[in-house]
Amino acid sequence: MKIRNILAISLLLFSTCVFGQESNFEINVFNKQPLNFNGEKGLDIETRMLQSGRVVYKKITTPNFPKGTDVNIKLTVRSNGDRWDKSGSCFVVSDPKLISILDVSLGHKKFPEGSFNIENHPGIVSGKTYQPVIELMRFMTPFGVGHYSDNRVKYRRPVYIPSWEKQVVWEHDISQLKDVVSGSFYIGVWIDSWTAEGYNFDLKLSYSNRERKTLKVLPLVNTIPYVNGQSIPDIFAKKPLTHSFRLDEDVKNAKLHYITTGHGGHSGGDEFIKIKNSIYFNNELVLDTIPWRDDCASFRRFNPTSGVWIKKDSAAYYDFETKKRAIKVIEERIASSDLSRSNWCPGSSVKPMIVKLGDLKKGEHQLKIQIPATPIDGDKLNHWLVSAYLTFEE
Numbered sequence: 001m002k003i004r005n006i007l008a009i010s011l012l013l014f015s016t017c018v019f020g021q022e023s024n025f026e027i028n029v030f031n032k033q034p035l036n037f038n039g040e041k042g043l044d045i046e047t048r049m050l051q052s053g054r055v056v057y058k059k060i061t062t063p064n065f066p067k068g069t070d071v072n073i074k075l076t077v078r079s080n081g082d083r084w085d086k087s088g089s090c091f092v093v094s095d096p097k098l099i100s101i102l103d104v105s106l107g108h109k110k111f112p113e114g115s116f117n118i119e120n121h122p123g124i125v126s127g128k129t130y131q132p133v134i135e136l137m138r139f140m141t142p143f144g145v146g147h148y149s150d151n152r153v154k155y156r157r158p159v160y161i162p163s164w165e166k167q168v169v170w171e172h173d174i175s176q177l178k179d180v181v182s183g184s185f186y187i188g189v190w191i192d193s194w195t196a197e198g199y200n201f202d203l204k205l206s207y208s209n210r211e212r213k214t215l216k217v218l219p220l221v222n223t224i225p226y227v228n229g230q231s232i233p234d235i236f237a238k239k240p241l242t243h244s245f246r247l248d249e250d251v252k253n254a255k256l257h258y259i260t261t262g263h264g265g266h267s268g269g270d271e272f273i274k275i276k277n278s279i280y281f282n283n284e285l286v287l288d289t290i291p292w293r294d295d296c297a298s299f300r301r302f303n304p305t306s307g308v309w310i311k312k313d314s315a316a317y318y319d320f321e322t323k324k325r326a327i328k329v330i331e332e333r334i335a336s337s338d339l340s341r342s343n344w345c346p347g348s349s350v351k352p353m354i355v356k357l358g359d360l361k362k363g364e365h366q367l368k369i370q371i372p373a374t375p376i377d378g379d380k381l382n383h384w385l386v387s388a389y390l391t392f393e394e
Helices: 002-022 101-105 151-156 175-180 296-302
Strands: 025-035 048-050 055-061 071-079 087-093 134-140 168-173 184-191 199-207 216-222 241-247 251-263 277-281 284-289 308-319 324-335 353-360 363-370 383-393
Touching: 025 055, 025 184, 071 087, 071 134, 071 175, 134 168, 134 175, 134 216, 134 251, 134 383, 175 216, 184 199, 216 241, 216 363, 251 277, 251 284, 277 353, 284 353, 363 383
Parallel strands: none
Antiparallel strands: 025 199, 048 055, 055 184, 071 168, 071 199, 087 134, 087 184, 216 383, 241 363, 251 353, 251 383, 277 284, 277 363, 308 324
C-alpha cells in the first residue's frame, strides 16, 4: 500500500511539473480599483496614480514565453457614481529605458522637442528618446452602469430590457503585442472622468503559452492626453498629423494598427457627424474610411443614466379586438446612448483597424493621418483620439 501511494504521489508530481510548463498563465492586474478625480484611492499599495487619480498604473511581471504565446486582455468597468459616458484607454509603456508619459507626469523628464509634431501638443509622436504609450484597448464607459443599475432610473428603461446590467466587460485578443506585455512592464488605465466618484475596474491578462511567432512592436502616434498639461487634441482641425520615423533594419510582414474615435458631444460635433480618416504611408493612401458605429442602441442595457427624450412615431401593431393590423401614434423613448457616433458607442470597446504594409526597407518612413475635423469653438470641444503602432517580423 505504501509503495502504491509513493508511486501515485510521484506520478502526480511528475504530471504537475510537465503540464505546468504547458499550462496557461493569468494575472489579475487590478481588482475593483477606483479611478476618479481627487476621490477614493483604493487599497492596492502597488498601484500608482497620475492626473489626480484619472490615470492608474502599476508595474507587473509575467513569464517571458520565449516560444511565444496568445495574449488576452479582459477589462471590467463599473460606475462609482459618475453618470456620464467617458473616453477610456488601457495602455502599456513599451520601453521603460526611453522617456515615457510616466517620467513626464512624475516630473522626472520633459517631453522632448521631437515629440510635439504640432505646436502646443507635446508627447504625440515617437522620437529617438521618447515613445508614446501603446494602447492595449480603447473603450467608452457607458452612462452610469453599476452604480445606477437599480430602481432609481427604472422609468428610463425600455420594455425590451429586463434589467440594467451591473457592469460592462470587454475582452480583446492582443497576441500581436506579446513582445511588450511579457516580462516586466508598466500597464495602466486612463478614463476622462472629472468627478470624485468616478469608476472602479478590474483588469486581467491571460497567456495561453501556445507556441507562436512573436512580433516586434513600434509605437508611432498617440493623441490621448494622459499627462496633466496636454491640451485637448484638436490637432486635425489645424493640419494633417505627419510623422517620420526610421527603421534600423529591413522588416517583413509589417502591419499598421490604427485606432480612431471622434469626439465633441454637442449637436453637430465630431462625435455625431461622419468624417473621413485618410491614412498615408510613404505618400501612398493605405486606408480611406469613415469610422462610424450605427449599432449603439444594442448597448442600451449598459446605460441607465443616458439622457432620454420622447418622440412621437407611427407604430404598426396587431389589434386583438378587431383582429386586424392597425397603425397608431405612440410616444417612444430615445436615449442619447442610442445615437450613432464616430466609431464608438457608450459601453463599447474600439478595435484597431489593421493595414498590411508588406516588407519594409531599412531607413526613413512617413505616416500621415488626415482628418478634416471641426475646430474647437468655445465649449464645443471637437477632437479626435487616435493612436497607431507597427508590428512586424525581423
